[in-house]
Amino acid sequence: MKTKNLFTLFALFGTLFTSCVYNPNTKERIEENLEETLIEEKSYSTEEIEYIRIDCIYEDIKINTTEKSEIFVQLMSNNPSKIPEIKIENNTFSVTSKVKNEIHPLSCTVYISLPKDFNQKYIKIENISGEITIKDCTSENMYLSTVSGSINTENQNCNNFKVETVSGSIKGKTISCAGFSAKSTSGSINLEIENQILLDSTIDTVSGSVKLTVPKDMNFNLCIDSLTGTFKDNINNNTYNLNDEQNITYNDGDVKIQIETISGNIELN
Numbered sequence: 378m379k380t381k382n383l384f385t386l387f388a389l390f391g392t393l394f395t396s397c398v399y400n401p402n403t404k405e406r407i408e409e410n411l412e413e414t415l416i417e418e419k420s421y422s423t424e425e426i427e428y429i430r431i432d433c434i435y436e437d438i439k440i441n442t443t444e445k446s447e448i449f450v451q452l453m454s455n456n457p458s459k460i461p462e463i464k465i466e467n468n469t470f471s472v473t474s475k476v477k478n479e480i481h482p483l484s485c486t487v488y489i490s491l492p493k494d495f496n497q498k499y500i501k502i503e504n505i506s507g508e509i510t511i512k513d514c515t516s517e518n519m520y521l522s523t524v525s526g527s528i529n530t531e532n533q534n535c536n537n538f539k540v541e542t543v544s545g546s547i548k549g550k551t552i553s554c555a556g557f558s559a560k561s562t563s564g565s566i567n568l569e570i571e572n573q574i575l576l577d578s579t580i581d582t583v584s585g586s587v588k589l590t591v592p593k594d595m596n597f598n599l600c601i602d603s604l605t606g607t608f609k610d611n612i613n614n615n616t617y618n619l620n621d622e623q624n625i626t627y628n629d630g631d632v633k634i635q636i637e638t639i640s641g642n643i644e645l646n
Contacts, residue, residue, distance in 0.1 A: 443490035
């Protein structure tokens with residue numbers, strides 16, 4: 378009898394556990410709770426602004442350009458009390474997350490439109506799990522960083538271009554810069570450089586794959602340091618099995634591009 382009662386108890390517990398974890402309505406409730414609505418929209422003068430600084434935790438950041446002369450911001454969120462703080466001080470336009478330790482599901486997207494002719498000394502965006510998407514911007518220096526959120530950037534014009542992530546992917550399309558640096562632990566790196574770079578540049582990853590596209594007439598010296606993996610050179614139509622350093626000169630080899638991996642595959646186009 379004891380065994381039967383014990384079995385019944387376990388069966389009841391299993392049923393309750395299954396209903397809690399595998400309830401098909403749970404996902405729908407979570408998605409409903411994460412639905413974003415427009416909370417705030419506002420324009421800001423660019424007068425005396427030299428820096429863009431964004432520090433966020435979970436918010437998705439989407440930046441593009443506008444024909445207008447002011448910075449235009451829209452905040453979309455599922456929780457009006459948890460939207461990030463926006464302020465201007467010390468020549469800096471800043472967006473800062475107010476969330477610290479939060480157990481409730483949160484969703485927020487920060488849309489920022491910058492004037493097309495607005496050239497800042499730097500754009501610096503640091504995020505944890507939120508995504509970063511930035512298009513068509515001009516800045517002397519650009520630094521983008523996440524822990525797990527993906528980074529997508531397109532049509533950027535800057536002197537120094539730096540992107541970092543731990544497990545998120547990095548995708549940079551049509552980047553014009555004097556030099557670049559890209560770093561990840563396990564996330565993939567895909568960069569498309571549009572111009573002849575002037576500064577030594579680096580790509581560093583542990584296990585993420587690397588895809589680098591450069592102009593055909595670009596002058597550079599490629600230095601690869603990898604323990605395992607393959608290097609597919611689509612410029613010279615060669616494939617190498619990597620287990621040591623590899624140095625290849627393209628055209629005059631004016632500058633150096635260093636790629637370091639442990640086990641990631643590398644492709645050059």
